[in-house]
Amino acid sequence: MHRSIITSILLGLAAGAVAALMLTLMHGLEALIWRGEAGPLRIAVTIMAGGVLIAMMRWRLPGANFDSQLQDGREGLPQPLSKAATLAGLGIVSVGFGGAIGPEAGILAVVTELSALISARIARDVAEARLIGQIGVAGALGGLYGSPPGGAGFANDAPDAPWPLLVLAAVAGLAGLLLAGAVLPEGPGLQLPLPPAPRFDLPYLLPALVAGLAGAVIGAAYVGGLLGFHRLLGAVSGDVRVQVLLGTALFAALAAAFPFLRFNGQHELAQLAEQGGTIDAGYLAGVGLMKAIVLGLCLAAHWLGGPIMPLAMAGAAAGAAVAVAIPGIDIGVATAAGVAACCTVGMNKPLVVLLVLAFMATTLALIPMTIGVLIGWLVAQILPDERLH
16 A cells, blocks of 8 residues: 555656646647737638648557546556657647647647656566556646546546545645646646635526536537537548548637637636636637537647647636626636536536636635536536547
8 A cells, every 4th residue: 555655646646747737838838839920811721730740759659648647547558658749749739730629639649648657667466467557547637637536537537546646646746746746847737717706695507507508508508519520530541541631620710710729728817817807708609619620620630638628718708698687696606617517518527627627716606616517517418428638
């Protein structure tokens, strides 16, 4: 047991530091590429250039995505160094060239390889190798999301999972990310800025339900778009490189017309938290819907990333639209419920979503988030189980 505790602490610290380093590389490339004013032509050309790079790397790893990275990490399977390097490059390019995705998958690629290298040297059996892999995942995502229980939930949601060790690794991962962030320019990991929410009382129940339903509808649009684009691109060509280029061309055209569709949505969330009550409800609803659909398009086109931050941005826009459209609804309550419902429908992991959002959000709004998660879970029951993150 002492051996497992020490492994959880040290590997968790290392995974958090790796997450901070990868974030710095991703956002450093993003700042370099998008420096200065970006007009429609520049946006389209830049995104297509990113698509070409992704297509070149994807021929070796056509099926890798966030879910497969999670599974590889959980199993503790050894990976060729070339595969880890290619996945890391895919993640960095996908984020840096403006993809409407989060950074999780690229970070997991590096941490999974680190865990496999450690496992090859110290693991005594398959069970310990699997535990080391789960510790790496928990440390990376616990640090990235700022949520130790959420990171542990992503690492292994099986009933017999070694939860105390995974939570310990996730706490260490958060510490590693914060320590690395103190010296790296990127600083802390992902944050979810939301408008402040009042103490939740019974009169807020109905508004939270309405906003949660709006967020769930946006989440359902993401699921439909993801599966629809995936099938459409697959029907056009069985060559993954052609799928990348076709999907990227559509994404480039949309982003050129609507520049806010680029990136993971964290900056737009901050703006929404400050000005959401003054923005037109129809515009907010349109932003949320388009962001969700473009997230599905990017993932179907094999850009490598995670879904939670773009889904959160889309759900927050849907909740804010409800607050603006219906007088008397508190925007903090509405955005919290909308975010939780949208993420739950999109990721189909209600408990993990709640654990992540409760820590990642800058505003504590646990009751409206719980209501949103419940609504999202109910809506998810009528949608296909398939998710292709």
